[in-house]
Amino acid sequence: MSILVTGCGGFIGSSVSRLLVESGHCVTGLDIVHPGASPLVIRRLRDIAGKSGFAYSTADIRDHESIRGAFHDRFASSSISAVIHLAAKAGVRASVEDPRSCYETNVLGTLNLLELCREFEVSQFVLSSTSSVYGIQGGGPMSEDVLGNRPLSPYAASKSAAETLLHSYHYLHGMDAVVLRYFTVYGPGGRPDMSVFRFIRTIAEGDPVTVYGDGTQRRDFTYVDDIARGTVAALGLRGFQTINLGNDRPVSVNELIGIIEGAVGRSALVQYHERHDSDPSLTWADIGRVQRLLGWAPEVGIEEGTRRTVAWYMENREWAKNLV
Numbered sequence: 001m002s003i004l005v006t007g008c009g010g011f012i013g014s015s016v017s018r019l020l021v022e023s024g025h026c027v028t029g030l031d032i033v034h035p036g037a038s039p040l041v042i043r044r045l046r047d048i049a050g051k052s053g054f055a056y057s058t059a060d061i062r063d064h065e066s067i068r069g070a071f072h073d074r075f076a077s078s079s080i081s082a083v084i085h086l087a088a089k090a091g092v093r094a095s096v097e098d099p100r101s102c103y104e105t106n107v108l109g110t111l112n113l114l115e116l117c118r119e120f121e122v123s124q125f126v127l128s129s130t131s132s133v134y135g136i137q138g139g140g141p142m143s144e145d146v147l148g149n150r151p152l153s154p155y156a157a158s159k160s161a162a163e164t165l166l167h168s169y170h171y172l173h174g175m176d177a178v179v180l181r182y183f184t185v186y187g188p189g190g191r192p193d194m195s196v197f198r199f200i201r202t203i204a205e206g207d208p209v210t211v212y213g214d215g216t217q218r219r220d221f222t223y224v225d226d227i228a229r230g231t232v233a234a235l236g237l238r239g240f241q242t243i244n245l246g247n248d249r250p251v252s253v254n255e256l257i258g259i260i261e262g263a264v265g266r267s268a269l270v271q272y273h274e275r276h277d278s279d280p281s282l283t284w285a286d287i288g289r290v291q292r293l294l295g296w297a298p299e300v301g302i303e304e305g306t307r308r309t310v311a312w313y314m315e316n317r318e319w320a321k322n323l324v
Helices: 011-022 039-049 064-077 092-097 099-120 154-173 195-204 224-236 253-264 288-294 302-315
Strands: 002-006 026-031 054-058 082-085 124-130 176-182 208-212 240-245 269-273
Touching: 002 011, 002 064, 011 026, 011 039, 011 224, 026 039, 026 064, 039 054, 054 064, 064 099, 082 099, 082 224, 092 099, 092 154, 099 124, 099 154, 124 154, 124 224, 154 176, 154 240, 176 224, 195 208, 195 253, 195 302, 208 253, 224 240, 224 288, 240 288, 253 302
Parallel strands: 002 026, 002 082, 026 054, 082 124, 124 176, 176 240, 208 269
Antiparallel strands: none
16 A cells, blocks of 8 residues: 555654554655754654665644645655654643644644645544643543543644544544544553653653653553554545554553663652643543454553663663653
């Protein structure tokens, strides 16, 4: 298949792009890289740029004409079978501070891509969404059949809006469409603003660990390689599907810190602060549907995934400690 991957320089996007080309697919990657881009993005793109079957275009999904040029160039040589849309303005708290930028990227950007898929007759669209769309749920696993309609942040609201847009294009234009709700993705080279990377860095460097709330809030941390496998497998689905990709084993923030302490070999100096209103007390994926439809299950538990992530940090510590 010939597949267009947006956000190919991102944490998940680079992992998905790598797995696709290693599986024999042709990948056109789209991302926006500016002179001040994170060293992580530059390294990810460098690592996959030389792989056979991968081509890269600089484009901003908020700019319809910019990405239309990328579609046109790709169709000049071969058609695109599917779009895996991973580009996003991520971050719950960041969206509270800058909701406009979040909406422009996550909603307008998705609309631009869907319009181009309609114009160029792309038959399949896979959308990365988030567990944040569930808002506040009960104490059990979050099922795809229960869509929270009370999002706690502009980020969650923007992803819910993107999901709704995708359904309308499936309904009106017959596009096969898959919504993938990711649960707290982590792993080597992950986002520096996410808790796993942030805790590893601060514990390894002997800095105070900032925890918002009392640390009893639980998250369904899911290893990036498992997420990539599930995303690629979703290309085999037809119709409209909404699927959770999670580890189905939530652990508390305090437990996570303990696991990292063991992997780093150093105790944490934890400073507790008031919980942010946009933070739910629990995320927990019901993965029954993805097991039935795709035979997918997570393979890397939080202990092993943390060990691998700590090992990556230590190997890259000289420059990784300065990431923000």
